[in-house]
Amino acid sequence: xxxxxxxxxxxxxxxxxxxxxxxxxxxxxxxxxxxxxxxxxxxxxxxxxxxxxxxxxxxxxxxxxxxxxxxxxxxxxxxxxxxxxxxxxxxxxxxxxxxxxxxxxxxxxxxxxxxxxxxxxxxxxxxxxxxxxxxxxxxxxxxxxxxxxxxxxxxxxxxxxxxxxxxxxx
Numbered sequence: 747x748x749x750x751x752x753x754x755x756x757x758x759x760x761x762x763x764x765x766x767x768x769x770x771x772x773x774x775x776x777x778x779x780x781x782x783x784x785x786x787x788x789x790x791x792x793x794x795x796x797x798x799x800x801x802x803x804x805x806x807x808x809x810x811x812x813x814x815x816x817x818x819x820x821x822x823x824x825x826x827x828x829x830x831x832x833x834x835x836x837x838x839x840x841x842x843x844x845x846x847x848x849x850x851x852x853x854x855x856x857x858x859x860x861x862x863x864x865x866x867x868x869x870x871x872x873x874x875x876x877x878x879x880x881x882x883x884x885x886x887x888x889x890x891x892x893x894x895x896x897x898x899x900x901x902x903x904x905x906x907x908x909x910x911x912x913x914x915x916x
Contacts, residue, residue, distance in 0.1 A: 747784075747785050747786070748772055748774065748780070748785075748786045749771070749772045749786065749787075749788045750785060750786075750787050750788070751765075751768040751787065751788065752768040752787040752788060752789050752790065752794075752809060752810025752811070752828060753787070753809065753810065753828070754766035754768055754789075754790055754810065766790050767790060768787070768788050768789060768790050768810060769788075769790065770788050770789045770790060770791055770792055770793055770794075771788055771793050771794075772786050772787075772788050772793065772794045772795075772796075773793050773794070773795045773796065774786075774796045775795070775796060775797055775798040775799075775800075775816075776798050776799070777798055777799045778796050778797075778798065778799065778800050778801075778802070779800075779801045779802060780796075780802045781802055781803045781804035781805070781806065781822070782804045782805075783804055783805050784802055784803075784804065784805065784806040784807075784808070785806070785807050785808065786808045787808065787809050787810040787828075788810060789810035789811035789828070789829075790810070791811075792811055793811075794808065794809075794810060794811055794812050794813075795812075795813050795814060796808070796814045797813075797814050797815045797816035797817070797818060797834070798816045798817070799816050799817045800814050800815075800816065800817060800818040800819070800820070801818075801819050801820070802820045803820060803821045803822040803824070803840075804822050805822050805823045806820050806822065806823070806824045806825070806826075807824070807825040807826065808820075808826050809825075809826060809827050809828040809829075809830075809846065810828045810829070811828050811829040812826050812827075812828065812829065812830050812831070812832075813830075813831040813832065814826075814832050814836075815831075815832050815833045815834035815835070815836060815852065816834045816835070817834055817835045818832055818833075818834070818835065818836045818837070818838075819836070819837045819838070820838050821838060821839050821840040821841075821842075821858075822840045822841070823840055823841040824838045824840070824841070824842045824843075824844075825842075825843045825844065826844040827843075827844060827845050827846030827847075828846045828847070829846055829847045830844050830845070830846055830847060830848050830849070830850070831848075831849045831850070832844075832849075832850045833849075833850060833851045833852035833853070833854065833868060834852045834853070835852055835853045836850050836851075836852070836853065836854050836855070837854075837855040837856070838855075838856050838860075839855075839856060839857050839858040839859075839860070840858045840859070841858055841859045842856045842857075842858070842859070842860045842861075842862065843860075843861045843862065844862045845862060845863045845864070848862065848863075848864060848865045848866075849865045849866075850862065850865065850866045851865075851866060851867050851868025851869065851870065852868045852869070853868060853869050854866045854867065854868060854869060854870045854871075854872070855870070855871045855872070856871075856872050856873070856877060857871070857872070857873040857880060857883075859875075860872055860873050860874060860875065860877050861874070861875030861876060861877060862876075862877045863875075863876050863877070864876070864877070874886070874887075
């Protein structure tokens, strides 16, 4: 769906939610491809814009007021929260989630299932949650499976040190 209401509500003092009219527009520039079951919301003010030559896969959610730069690629199940800006040539792999009101710089890339809660510099390659430099993420992932054994060994070592301290200190 292109141009559906953005998700905008205001809560009154009694806790009731009232819809904020989403009366603005969605602009889809030339040579854009939009896959099946993709949703692009319109905002209350301003516009949601999909830049020229961008390619959007199936099942993508683009919230109200998002700006997508030219030549950007969004793979399946990407979700971009409101008022975020993606630069030119950004690539978001499958199931990437982008928080609202952040900027992703030109040619930045995010690997599959990355969660992006903060702005990303131009040209960066990020992974994981929270999104960090891809090389750092790969190093962290490599040790995840060894953490239980490392914890056991560390606990054993601490116990041995404490026993040794009791022998040395009267």
